[in-house]
Amino acid sequence: GQNIDQPTEMTATEGAIVQINCTYQTSGFNGLFWYQQHAGEAPTFLSYNVLDGLEEKGRFSSFLSRSKGYSYLLLKELQMKDSASYLCAAMDSNYQLIWGAGTKLIIKP
Amino acid sequence: DAMVIQNPRYQVTQFGKPVTLSCSQTLNHNVMYWYQQKSSQAPKLLFHYYDKDFNNEADTPDNFQSRRPNTSFCFLDIRSPGLGDAAMYLCATSRADSGANVLTFGAGSRLTVL
Numbered sequence: 001g002q003n004i005d006q007p008t009e010m011t012a013t014e015g016a017i018v019q020i021n022c023t024y025q026t027s028g029f030n031g032l033f034w035y036q037q038h039a040g041e042a043p044t045f046l047s048y049n050v051l052d053g054l055e056e057k058g059r060f061s062s063f064l065s066r067s068k069g070y071s072y073l074l075l076k077e078l079q080m081k082d083s084a085s086y087l088c089a090a091m092d093s094n095y096q097l098i099w100g101a102g103t104k105l106i107i108k109p
Numbered sequence: 110d111a112m113v114i115q116n117p118r119y120q121v122t123q124f125g126k127p128v129t130l131s132c133s134q135t136l137n138h139n140v141m142y143w144y145q146q147k148s149s150q151a152p153k154l155l156f157h158y159y160d161k162d163f164n165n166e167a168d169t170p171d172n173f174q175s176r177r178p179n180t181s182f183c184f185l186d187i188r189s190p191g192l193g194d195a196a197m198y199l200c201a202t203s204r205a206d207s208g209a210n211v212l213t214f215g216a217g218s219r220l221t222v223l
Contacts, residue, residue, distance in 0.1 A: 004151070031209060042199055042214035043152070050209075087151070095210060099151035 002026045004100035006088050011106045012078055020073045020086050020103045028093020032064050032071045035087040037102065043087055046073070075105075083107045112136070115200050115215035122190050123223050130185040130218045132200030141183045142212065143175055144199040152199060158183065159205060187220070195222045 003025045012018040024032065031050040035043035049055055049064035049071060061074040073086055085102035092098060113134045122128045132141065139160050144152040156175040157164050163175070172194070174186045187194055197219050201212040 008149075033211070040197075040217075040219070042217045043212075044214070045211050048209045048211060085149075091210065095205075096154070097212070101149060101151045104149070 002090075002092060002098045004088055004090060004098055006086075006100040006103045008101070009104045009106065011108060012075075014078055014080060014107055014109050016078050017074065017076050018078060018105065020075075020088075020105065022071045022073075022088035022100060024069050024071070024088070024090040024098065026090045026092040026098055029066060030091040030093065030095055032062075033089045033091070033097070034062055034071075034073045035089065037085045037087055039084070046086075078107050080107050080109070113200055113202055113213055113215035115198075115218050117218060118216060119219050119221070121221045121223065124191065125189045128187045128190055128220065130187075130198050130200075130220075132183045132185075132215055133181050134200075134202045134213075135181070136202055136204075136213060137180065138202035138204050138213070139180070140203045140205045140210075141177060142199075142201040142203075143183070143185045144201065145194075146197045146199055146217075147195075155185070190220070190222045192222050195220055 006022045034046040037043040047062035054063045059076045064071045085104045087102045088100040089097045116131045142157040143155045146152045155169045158177045176184045197217045199217045200215040203212050
């Protein structure tokens with residue numbers, strides 16, 4: 001079956017760095033997405049990886065290893081506004097998104 | 110700004126009383142999606158339209174129906190809401206020929222069933 005695994009909850013300190021991991025199993029693979037979702041709001045797109053390696057976008061970076069079925073989202077210089085859920089989603093061979101349940105990130109001062 | 114707009118943002122209904130949720134988009138995207146999301150769970154795809162082609166997910170209950178009268182609008186009808194249908198309903202759009210197929214979401218409609 002198709003599956004996404006990511007931690008349920010993580011806690012980090014303002015100004016620090018946090019890495020949110022995601023492992024996936026899909027029928028075929030057409031890319032890995034990260035979305036940010038604040039409580040009670042819609043998900044917003046953060047990143048897309050389809051090739052192995054690290055993609056950097058300001059304070060946020062995303063990494064992909066296709067051979068390991070593994071991705072992570074790296075958040076640097078954490079700010080209180082980064083408190084949110086981070087959803088990992090993999091696109092299968094039919095271009096359908098398989099979603100994880102999200103990692104709730106709690107930032108403490 | 111081009112965007113995805115959902116109405117209403119909050120809907121309260123009684124058990125069994127039909128509800129219609131609407132979604133409009135100004136992005137001119139050819140694909141539209143309806144997701145159901147319950148607290149701390151992954152979004153669950155209910156339906157999607159590729160242009161006019163309607164795709165119903167195999168496990169979407171018969172209680173849920175959808176209409177897309179034109180490119181810009183899409184509706185989700187819940188014929189007889191039960192307590193288990195209380196959730197956030199998310200509309201999303203994408204361009205299927207865009208390679209990455211990034212979804213743009215509306216703000217969501219939160220349904221409460223009494």
